[in-house]
Amino acid sequence: MSRVDLHIHTTASDGVLTPAEVVQVAVERCLSAVAITDHDTTGGIDQALVAAEGTQLEVIPGVELSAEQGSREMHILGYYVDHQDGALQEKLVVLRRARRERAWKMVRKLAGMGMRVSWDRVMEIAGDTSAFGRPHIAVALREGGHVDSINEAFYKYIGRLGPAYVARYKLSPAQALQMIKDAGGLPVLAHPRRQEDIVAGLAGLGLAGLEAYYPRYSAVESEALAMLAERHGLIATGGTDYHGYDGDAGLAVGDVPVPMESVERLRALGDRHVAGRSQHAGGSD
């Protein structure tokens, strides 16, 4: 049976494995397709495409965007985006810059409370990630002896109710969907459990799919989400949301059963079909 995993993070955002390592694991595990879906960046895609050359693995170019409606946050995956698209790259730069500015403001707030952490050090901890943010500040706080743990940094200072918290710049759901569609991609609502009520509205805005298969979703929950997708003419997709953290508790790339049909339907709907085995990726982001 062929397996697919349509939600994977790499070192291009906040994942632990490089794109090439993700491909290697997927090939070893005999997967037929993986989607690289880093936060606010497509920077890992070319490396994954190159690594998959000469294998049977299809690498689907993807991205994961955050959007907010009222006080509710949702994540929108984009599949088969044209990652060479200039307008898409410009918008992703704006999102990544906003993450940095937000982190900078939090570091300033902390300093105002007498907890100095070096901005250079925060940037050093973050490295090349596109998912720059609070976890990196938390590590700096711990290093500086201000807290004993990452959790403590969050609940005392930089968590949503913490005194050094700064709200994030967010796209509206309509903007996130449009951004993906403008780049030729297919927007899919990520981890939609308990967000069932927004599905109809998003479907009206051009949503293409719903991530019905996801870690810790029971068979009954996945079935209900797949039926909800069906009702709105959406494709039921799925993946592990693999990051490689310790907290993933043994979860590996490909560990969530996703019907192969998901990929076939996405592919049929998409304009493009970028196959790892036939595409030679040139340049980098």
Ligand SMILES: [Zn+2]
């Ligand atoms: Zn997400």
Ligand SMILES: [Zn+2]
């Ligand atoms: Zn994710």
